[in-house]
Amino acid sequence: MEFGTYLWTTFAAFVILATFSFLYKDNPFYKFAEHLVVGVSAGYFVIILWHNGLVPNLFHRLADGDWYLLWMNSSKPWYIIPAILGVLMWTRFSKKYSWVSRWPLAVYIGVGTGLAIPLEMSNRVNKQLYAAMAEIDWSNFWGSRFLDVSAGYSDIIIFVGAIAALIYFFFSKAHTGVFGGVATFGIWILMIGFGASFGYTVMARISLFINRIQYMDNYWVQTAFDTSNPNFHAGFQILFWLLVAVLILYIVREIMAHLKTKAQQG
Amino acid sequence: MKYKLVVSFLLALLVAVPVVAQQDTTLADTSAAAMLPAPATMVQAKDADNDHGHAIDVTWELSADDGQGAGTVLSYEIYRSESPDGPFEQRGLVPSQKNSYTDIGSRDRESPDYFPDYIDFYYRVDAVAADSADRALSEVFGPVHSYGQWFNTGRIPVMVGVLIFAILTILFVTIAKKGRELYVRPLAGIDAVDDAIGRATEMGKPILYVLGLGTADQIATIASFTILGRVAKRVAEYHTKVIVPCYDPIVMTVAQEIVKSAYLDAGRPDEYSDDIVYFVTQSQFAYVAAVNGTMLRELPATNIYMGKFYAESLILAETGAVAGSIQISGTDEIAQIPFFIVACDYTLIGEELYAASAYLGREPVLLGSLKAQDYAKAAIIVLAIVGIVAANFGWTYFTELFQVVD
Numbered sequence: 223m224e225f226g227t228y229l230w231t232t233f234a235a236f237v238i239l240a241t242f243s244f245l246y247k248d249n250p251f252y253k254f255a256e257h258l259v260v261g262v263s264a265g266y267f268v269i270i271l272w273h274n275g276l277v278p279n280l281f282h283r284l285a286d287g288d289w290y291l292l293w294m295n296s297s298k299p300w301y302i303i304p305a306i307l308g309v310l311m312w313t314r315f316s317k318k319y320s321w322v323s324r325w326p327l328a329v330y331i332g333v334g335t336g337l338a339i340p341l342e343m344s345n346r347v348n349k350q351l352y353a354a355m356a357e358i359d360w361s362n363f364w365g366s367r368f369l370d371v372s373a374g375y376s377d378i379i380i381f382v383g384a385i386a387a388l389i390y391f392f393f394s395k396a397h398t399g400v401f402g403g404v405a406t407f408g409i410w411i412l413m414i415g416f417g418a419s420f421g422y423t424v425m426a427r428i429s430l431f432i433n434r435i436q437y438m439d440n441y442w443v444q445t446a447f448d449t450s451n452p453n454f455h456a457g458f459q460i461l462f463w464l465l466v467a468v469l470i471l472y473i474v475r476e477i478m479a480h481l482k483t484k485a486q487q488g
Numbered sequence: 489m490k491y492k493l494v495v496s497f498l499l500a501l502l503v504a505v506p507v508v509a510q511q512d513t514t515l516a517d518t519s520a521a522a523m524l525p526a527p528a529t530m531v532q533a534k535d536a537d538n539d540h541g542h543a544i545d546v547t548w549e550l551s552a553d554d555g556q557g558a559g560t561v562l563s564y565e566i567y568r569s570e571s572p573d574g575p576f577e578q579r580g581l582v583p584s585q586k587n588s589y590t591d592i593g594s595r596d597r598e599s600p601d602y603f604p605d606y607i608d609f610y611y612r613v614d615a616v617a618a619d620s621a622d623r624a625l626s627e628v629f630g631p632v633h634s635y636g637q638w639f640n641t642g643r644i645p646v647m648v649g650v651l652i653f654a655i656l657t658i659l660f661v662t663i664a665k666k667g668r669e670l671y672v673r674p675l676a677g678i679d680a681v682d683d684a685i686g687r688a689t690e691m692g693k694p695i696l697y698v699l700g701l702g703t704a705d706q707i708a709t710i711a712s713f714t715i716l717g718r719v720a721k722r723v724a725e726y727h728t729k730v731i732v733p734c735y736d737p738i739v740m741t742v743a744q745e746i747v748k749s750a751y752l753d754a755g756r757p758d759e760y761s762d763d764i765v766y767f768v769t770q771s772q773f774a775y776v777a778a779v780n781g782t783m784l785r786e787l788p789a790t791n792i793y794m795g796k797f798y799a800e801s802l803i804l805a806e807t808g809a810v811a812g813s814i815q816i817s818g819t820d821e822i823a824q825i826p827f828f829i830v831a832c833d834y835t836l837i838g839e840e841l842y843a844a845s846a847y848l849g850r851e852p853v854l855l856g857s858l859k860a861q862d863y864a865k866a867a868i869i870v871l872a873i874v875g876i877v878a879a880n881f882g883w884t885y886f887t888e889l890f891q892v893v894d
Contacts, residue, residue, distance in 0.1 A: 256781045264770075340647075344892050352891050355879045356876070381872070393673050420830065
């Protein structure tokens with residue numbers, strides 16, 4: 223590994239530690255990491271939008287037309303419509319004409335909603351309803367498979383749970399009496415599902431944390447200290463200790479500030 | 489005598505060799521014929537149903553040597569040509585025992601795989617043995633051409649569902665507009681919003697409103713806009729401060745319009761500033777980092793998270809809890825609801841978010857649509873119960889009424 227590469231690895235380790243320092247409290251290191259990532263990402267997405275959005279989806283498609291004919295002679299002249307709508311958004315910079323920017327917004331939200339309605343009906347209603355109308359496996363309700371909690375019982379639990387959960391989301395009637403009891407059963411079913419989902423996702427997050435620790439260990443610590451590592455270079459330790467020194471200095475400063483505050487209060 | 493014998497032998501050779509050679513050729517031909525599989529028969533091709541064109545369904549009867557007979561067929565190769573005499577181009581390959589293939593091409597004229605509509609094509613299916621040279625060619629079928637359909641019959645159930653829901657919505661909106669009181673049960677999370685705004689006013693601290701990572705055309709974001717309007721109006725009335733950091737620039741623009749209108753409605757247009765609603769970045773975790781920083785620096789009295797959220801939900805809600813803010817959340821993103829339930833004081837689960845916008849707004853259109861949703865849910869419950877009975881009695885004609893084929 224070259225010194226320049228290790229310099230960037232050390233910087234990556236610094237940003238990781240700076241981000242984790244948020245667990246202690248808001249501090250200058252976190253502020254630096256925050257502003258860096260926000261600034262870099264905002265700039266990055268502007269370029270992405272230009273190269274992956276505007277250039278291929280608008281400019282390339284109008285490219286065979288002439289600008290002095292407003293691209294009306296292009297083979298796909300209808301792409302001028304979204305282009306004009308996009309340009310109208312710029313009227314927001316004028317106090318007098320900013321109301322014009324509502325037109326493209328109305329088109330955008332209207333088209334989006336129009337597309338969403340049949341999709342939602344198909345995916346969240348029709349397909350779910352059809353899947354609920356399943357044949358129950360009755361074979362494990364008696365005989366040698368009695369109390370086998372696989373297929374048959376699961377089918378019934380899923381169906382009853384789905385109906386009860388649906389009743390919980392009924393807003394036109396107060397949750398009292400038998401209706402309230404069924405709704406409560408519905409929310410219990412939902413909570414069981416949420417609990418399982420929570421545990422599953424937390425495990426995935428822990429694996430992300432382990433991944434960051436492994437990155438710092440493999441590429442930052444071992445490269446500077448493990449002589450058996452093929453990328454080892456003793457000179458890298460300068461950067462390592464420099465970063466550690468900065469962190470120690472900050473911790474000492476924090477302790478001093480804390481003691482000073484305590485003395486003033488005392 | 490010797491000469492006679494030699495001549496006779498040579499003559500005999502001259503006669504015998506062609507006969508033997510002919511016999512050998514016949515034997516070789518018979519052997520080769522035994523190696524070739526039987527061809528696929530009854531090849532048919534027709535335009536694929538319910539699509540935008542650019543696709544043709546090809547079907548055939550399996551070769552007599554596919555799974556039975558000599559059992560030598562391993563695959564079928566599908567060929568297409570613009571002329572019955574060729575040249576044929578291979579379009580697909582399917583394993584043995586499969587007797588259909590959909591030849592789909594691109595609709596983009598510039599694509600090398602462009603499949604033109606309304607152009608006649610001819611199809612041939614080759615039954616192929618282990619050695620790809622051993623193949624039996626089917627008869628050529630054609631002409632056939634692809635074309636798009638205006639109406640997707642596989643999605644009739646969706647159309648019926650949308651129509652019924654639309655009728656219910658129009659009905660209940662009309663009833664609501666006539667002034668009839670429509671009951672909506674109280675939602676704890678929404679009742680807490682007004683208390684939270686009051687708390688922020690008393691503490692002299694701002695309210696942080698997060699619209700999530702959704703785009704402006706998503707239903708959760710649209711519901712969140714309605715709630716933001718209500719919150720912004722109350723905030724303006726109480727002279728409190730609201731902070732709305734946005735992930736999406738279009739969402740920001742809509743949010744600015746909503747907050748501006750809310751301040752106007754509250755009679756405080758002078759207190760509105762475009763800095764109330766601002767854009768951060770479109771990078772998920774960079775956005776989270778910025779909002780987290782805002783939480784710890786501004787220490788808002790209340791954090792409201794309404795809209796579409798993904799992996800950032802727990803990070804935001806945990807930081808808000810650390811900052812000591814009252815937190816109210818709502819999302820229809822099922823995987824994120826558990827995190828909000830754990831870290832927030834009140835959570836609107838899924839459809840409660842949509843109901844909240846109607847509950848808060850009390851507008852006839854929103855209330856009417858909420859009532860229509862409730863009646864649609866009641867119908868779904870009834871249909872599901874009837875459907876499961878039908879499925880278990882084998883009345884498939886009933887359950888198939890609800891099947892959507894995309």
